[in-house]
Amino acid sequence: MTAILEPTTTLGGPRAAFADPRVRLTKIGHHLGARIDGLHLSAGLDDTTVEDLRRAVLTHKVVIVTGQHHIDDDGQYAFAGRLGTPTKAHPTVLSRGEDLLPLEGAANSWHTDVTFVDRVPKMSVLRAVVQPEYGGATMWASTVAAYAALPLPLRVLADSLRAIHTNDYDYAEHLTVGDSSDPAYREEFVRTVFRTEHPVVRVHPETGERALTLGHFVSGFAGLKTSESADILRLLQARVERPDNTVRWNWSPGDIAIWDNRSTQHYGVADFGGAYRRVNRVTLAGDIPVGVDGRRSTVLAGDASHYSVIDEPQALPDFVPASDRSISGPAA
Ligand SMILES: O=C(O)CCC(=O)C(=O)O
Ligand SMILES: [Fe+2]
Numbered sequence: 001m002t003a004i005l006e007p008t009t010t011l012g013g014p015r016a017a018f019a020d021p022r023v024r025l026t027k028i029g030h031h032l033g034a035r036i037d038g039l040h041l042s043a044g045l046d047d048t049t050v051e052d053l054r055r056a057v058l059t060h061k062v063v064i065v066t067g068q069h070h071i072d073d074d075g076q077y078a079f080a081g082r083l084g085t086p087t088k089a090h091p092t093v094l095s096r097g098e099d100l101l102p103l104e105g106a107a108n109s110w111h112t113d114v115t116f117v118d119r120v121p122k123m124s125v126l127r128a129v130v131q132p133e134y135g136g137a138t139m140w141a142s143t144v145a146a147y148a149a150l151p152l153p154l155r156v157l158a159d160s161l162r163a164i165h166t167n168d169y170d171y172a173e174h175l176t177v178g179d180s181s182d183p184a185y186r187e188e189f190v191r192t193v194f195r196t197e198h199p200v201v202r203v204h205p206e207t208g209e210r211a212l213t214l215g216h217f218v219s220g221f222a223g224l225k226t227s228e229s230a231d232i233l234r235l236l237q238a239r240v241e242r243p244d245n246t247v248r249w250n251w252s253p254g255d256i257a258i259w260d261n262r263s264t265q266h267y268g269v270a271d272f273g274g275a276y277r278r279v280n281r282v283t284l285a286g287d288i289p290v291g292v293d294g295r296r297s298t299v300l301a302g303d304a305s306h307y308s309v310i311d312e313p314q315a316l317p318d319f320v321p322a323s324d325r326s327i328s329g330p331a332a
Contacts, residue, residue, distance in 0.1 A: 018052045025056060031145035031323040032264065033247030034060035041068050041256060043078035050082050057123060058207050059322050062140040062247065062259040069254040071127065073100050076256070077282050080125040084284030087121055087308035092167065093188050101281045106136060106268030110241055111215035113261050113283060116167040116194040117304035118297050122286035122311055125258050128251040132275035139248045139267040140259055143211040145325040146240040147201060158212060158236060159292045161200040164300065165217040168193045194302030197222055199291025200236070204262050205313035208328035209321065211263045212240055213289060240265055262286065285311040
């Protein structure tokens with residue numbers, strides 16, 4: 001049985017998830033995930049509902065808004081613009097359109113979107129366009145809960161590490177289906193090589209939560225040998241991927257997922273045989289990550305200024321974490 005969230009008590013007093021009583025938010029996982037019914041997404045949403053939606057995304061990390069049959073590509077792009085400033089479709093893949101990124105198949109590996117640039121998108125808005133008869137779910141993991149569950153010695157290690165992320169990562173390591181296994185797509189994907197050094201633990205600029213920042217674009221850690229990097233990445237990434245730390249969504253027509261790309265990783269599950277599957281993505285500009293020591297990410301190669309502006313984060317007043325596994329605090 002699922003429970004519709006009762007109003008929660010916050011510093012600001014009792015507060016339902018949405019001021020609009022027609023909108024219902026139902027939690028679908030302890031550490032992350034909520035479904036939202038009764039909301040009609042459009043560029044014309046009133047400001048209160050947009051702010052309630054932003055709070056829901058930051059709190060639950062991924063929300064699935066059901067019943068959005070009226071939304072097409074233009075509608076998706078226009079609505080997404082209410083939550084932030086859209087980036088270009090991708091830093092390198094622009095042959096499919098400048099605004100939306102259509103993706104065929106499934107990434108089939110754990111990642112955070114576009115972490116190879118300095119200005120990592122803050123949110124992604126994903127619409128299922130063609131779903132296979134079976135399979136093709138998407139999974140998300142809380143990188144906040146993963147960090148908070150680390151025993152202290154590993155937390156201390158993670159706090160001090162910086163990782164190199166690149167779009168020229170090892171595709172062969174990942175069981176991709178569709179785009180990422182297509183040589184032409186890969187060629188376009190790496191036509192400009194980006195390399196960025198990010199703190200492994202970033203302090204979320206709007207909630208203060210600390211989150212592991214890893215995923216399949218990581219090629220290694222600054223100052224470590226390749227073999228040491230591989231071992232430590234395996235160890236920390238395994239913490240993110242633990243099933244109790246994830247949520248899985250089987251798409252229905254009209255579903256739109258919105259996730260906080262600063263506190264999650266995700267995985268498109270390629271379990272649909274040779275069937276066709278397509279999802280369309282809009283990403284929203286983010287800021288430059290900051291580690292627990294206050295150090296920002298630094299660019300090693302590539303200029304992402306044509307791809308995205310640098311977002312000005314807006315702290316969320318009276319933020320209440322979705323689960324008991326959250327460590328927050330400003331950058332030191
Ligand atoms: O295929 C999926 O479900 C996820 C696609 C993905 O990785 C993305 O939209 O960023
Ligand atoms: Fe992705």
